Amino acid sequence: MLKHQCPECSYIYDAKIGDQFEGYPPGRLFSDLPDDFTCPDCAVRFKIDFIEVSSA
Amino acid sequence: MKTYHAYTKSGAEISYTDKKRWFWLLSSFFPLQALIGIYFHHITDNQLWLLLPFIIIYILAPLIDYILKEDVSNPPDEISLALDADRYYRALTYLAVPIHTLSLLVVAWWIGTQNLDWWAYLGLSIIAGIVSGLGINTGHELGHKRTNLEKNLAKFVLAIPFYGHFTIDHNQGHHRDVATPDDASSSRMGENFYQFLYREIPSAVTRSFQIETQRLSRRNQNFFCLNNQILQSYAISIALQGSIVIIFGLEMLPFLVIHNAFAWFQLSSANYIEHYGLLRLKEKSGHYERCKPHHSWNSNHIFSNLVFFHLQRHSDHHTHPTRRYQSLKHYEDLPSLPNGYLGCYLIAYLPWLWFYIMDKRLLQLNHIKGDLTKINIHPQKKIFLLDKYRHNEYQEAQESC
Numbered sequence: 001m002l003k004h005q006c007p008e009c010s011y012i013y014d015a016k017i018g019d020q021f022e023g024y025p026p027g028r029l030f031s032d033l034p035d036d037f038t039c040p041d042c043a044v045r046f047k048i049d050f051i052e053v054s055s056a
Numbered sequence: 057m058k059t060y061h062a063y064t065k066s067g068a069e070i071s072y073t074d075k076k077r078w079f080w081l082l083s084s085f086f087p088l089q090a091l092i093g094i095y096f097h098h099i100t101d102n103q104l105w106l107l108l109p110f111i112i113i114y115i116l117a118p119l120i121d122y123i124l125k126e127d128v129s130n131p132p133d134e135i136s137l138a139l140d141a142d143r144y145y146r147a148l149t150y151l152a153v154p155i156h157t158l159s160l161l162v163v164a165w166w167i168g169t170q171n172l173d174w175w176a177y178l179g180l181s182i183i184a185g186i187v188s189g190l191g192i193n194t195g196h197e198l199g200h201k202r203t204n205l206e207k208n209l210a211k212f213v214l215a216i217p218f219y220g221h222f223t224i225d226h227n228q229g230h231h232r233d234v235a236t237p238d239d240a241s242s243s244r245m246g247e248n249f250y251q252f253l254y255r256e257i258p259s260a261v262t263r264s265f266q267i268e269t270q271r272l273s274r275r276n277q278n279f280f281c282l283n284n285q286i287l288q289s290y291a292i293s294i295a296l297q298g299s300i301v302i303i304f305g306l307e308m309l310p311f312l313v314i315h316n317a318f319a320w321f322q323l324s325s326a327n328y329i330e331h332y333g334l335l336r337l338k339e340k341s342g343h344y345e346r347c348k349p350h351h352s353w354n355s356n357h358i359f360s361n362l363v364f365f366h367l368q369r370h371s372d373h374h375t376h377p378t379r380r381y382q383s384l385k386h387y388e389d390l391p392s393l394p395n396g397y398l399g400c401y402l403i404a405y406l407p408w409l410w411f412y413i414m415d416k417r418l419l420q421l422n423h424i425k426g427d428l429t430k431i432n433i434h435p436q437k438k439i440f441l442l443d444k445y446r447h448n449e450y451q452e453a454q455e456s457c
Binding site for chain 1: 273274374375
């Protein structure tokens, strides 16, 4: 499972836990997030900007 | 006075003392001014005292800004983490929430129990609205933060003027689309304040509802559910304002309508001046360039920054939206407003004066240099403005290159 981080505000999308508040269930891969995915915390970085930070 | 210590990359120790530390209390307590007017009305029996906050907000504050000028000091980058972690600063934003609640309740009690002349009723209602507009600013600072406590406090303080959709529209809509024609909260060159108001206020509701509906549908939930962040805040508004009507009677309805409308008016005043005419350009990919500091009008005027939780350092706020108010920075060569927000609001309310002062400033910006293609122009004024400024000195210079 991969983690991706917002380079602006450090929000981390961890595919293992998803983001239930935003409606992404555990196990939803980052690549499967919608193309218009916007950082839920700062909203000024988009899917294309996120950086892969680690794999487990 | 607390001093922070940190080390630079080269290992040198640096220390920093925030000279503004205690002055930030102004942001928490400035909303109490309606109560000062009430106190003086009480002891003198002269209703004119109720209008005192108009003098404080629209005459004293711009004058103090004019006299004290600008503060361009920045905390060192190495200190930012420690400054952000200091809980004192966030406690002041928490404190502002009960103060705003108290202000509304005391004003409602005064209006509901005193036999005021119509002009005093109207004036005090407008003042209560302006004060709750400051509450939207508190909600703005809180709503950008990650913790549940801050997010919930934002919902509460935004509920005071019935503006619970603000956080979603602002964070996920305005910040995403800022300084583009797609954003109803970014004013356009040639668009006057009243046209902007008419465009912005309804759009903030519809855009926030769309964004929240999308989130809830991803969760397989209907818009009308307990998890709806907007409806949660609206429910608090109904409880709070409903209680005022139940306690003091139906004659409180005009007060609440005027109060809410002027709080929204206050927010739109800020939004109008924050991005006037500024435009993010489209890249080859078809996407807008990232929001940079020059996509916001900035103001370093010290007094109004101290009563607005540093909102006027707007360039840094849009570049780093989750940065806490005490750490917001000044940059060189920014689009700069001629006064603090409160003084600029007065200019904005007189469209001819606003255009006279700001159109010139806009065209002279270093990243624009008179190039109208780099400006967010009001479509209805496009032909007029192109004709008016087509042959300005900058474009002539460019054409001759």
